[in-house]
Amino acid sequence: MLKKLFILIFISFTYLNAQTKEPLIFYVGITMIKPMQELSKEFEKTNNCEIKILQGGSQELYDSIKLSKIGDLYLPGSDSYIKKHANENIFLDSVFVGYNKLALIVKKGNPKNIKNSLDELTNPTLKVVLGNAESGSVGNATKKVLTLYGNYKEAILNTIFLAPDSRNLIQSIKENKADLILNWHATIFWDENKDMVEALEIDEKYTNRSKLVLTLLNTSKNKPLAKKFLELASSAKGKATFRKYGF
Numbered sequence: 001m002l003k004k005l006f007i008l009i010f011i012s013f014t015y016l017n018a019q020t021k022e023p024l025i026f027y028v029g030i031t032m033i034k035p036m037q038e039l040s041k042e043f044e045k046t047n048n049c050e051i052k053i054l055q056g057g058s059q060e061l062y063d064s065i066k067l068s069k070i071g072d073l074y075l076p077g078s079d080s081y082i083k084k085h086a087n088e089n090i091f092l093d094s095v096f097v098g099y100n101k102l103a104l105i106v107k108k109g110n111p112k113n114i115k116n117s118l119d120e121l122t123n124p125t126l127k128v129v130l131g132n133a134e135s136g137s138v139g140n141a142t143k144k145v146l147t148l149y150g151n152y153k154e155a156i157l158n159t160i161f162l163a164p165d166s167r168n169l170i171q172s173i174k175e176n177k178a179d180l181i182l183n184w185h186a187t188i189f190w191d192e193n194k195d196m197v198e199a200l201e202i203d204e205k206y207t208n209r210s211k212l213v214l215t216l217l218n219t220s221k222n223k224p225l226a227k228k229f230l231e232l233a234s235s236a237k238g239k240a241t242f243r244k245y246g247f
Helices: 002-017 030-047 058-068 080-084 120-123 137-149 152-158 166-176 187-190 223-232 234-245
Strands: 022-029 049-056 073-075 091-100 102-107 126-129 159-163 181-186 197-200 210-217
Touching: 002 159, 022 030, 022 058, 022 223, 030 049, 030 091, 030 166, 030 187, 030 234, 049 058, 058 073, 058 137, 073 223, 080 137, 080 210, 091 223, 091 234, 102 120, 102 137, 102 166, 102 187, 120 137, 120 152, 120 181, 126 137, 126 152, 126 166, 137 152, 137 181, 137 187, 152 159, 159 166, 166 181, 166 187, 166 197, 181 187, 187 197, 210 223, 223 234
Parallel strands: 022 049, 022 073, 126 159, 126 181
Antiparallel strands: 073 210, 091 210, 102 181, 102 197
16 A cells, blocks of 8 residues: 555646646645645646645554655644654644544444443444554554553454455444444545434543644745645634534
8 A cells, every 4th residue: 555655746736836837746645635625726727836745554654655755745633753763854843723523433323322432432343443553543542542441452343344445434423334443533624424324422531633734845846835725724713614514
């Protein structure tokens, strides 16, 4: 997967450099794609640039940044990725754009009558899918929350498989592969999901409410333009766009 993503970055960069418009490359965790796409379209129109958004699990994206040394902005599903690698001379300016939080997610109408309790993740009568802690922010957050709650090992043993990211988690519900997942709450706001799934909100102390920070990369070849996008994303209009998608 990492190799494929690296190849995609290389191809994208080569293609964009051939254009007359200024190229920008953004690494964005899957859950935040919708607001970033909306803001990017607006930004392109007024700044004579072309933005390529590379999406994936937050850890996977970070690994690609480090390998390729290409790109302008990084938006992981939690600021923990920025803090963890703060001393590696990769990140520059950051701006706050909203919050991510976890929720139990089920099929629309909750046909299994699942309770809004993390105990349900260890219910052997349910098909449970969780995020992989090694590939994305949702899996990492899941591990933290369920370890705090005290049932992480039991929940992992009760899963039918681990999903690499938030999109694959939500797909498992939509495709009837799972009855219950623990995912980022914002995924239920996507147009393609909102009529098929619903959230069971859990106790606030177990939601892993995480700051979302959009960060300038040291590898950026057009820092002034990338900083201009940071200003848009952190403006009242930018934050309103993120709120619209559940952040």
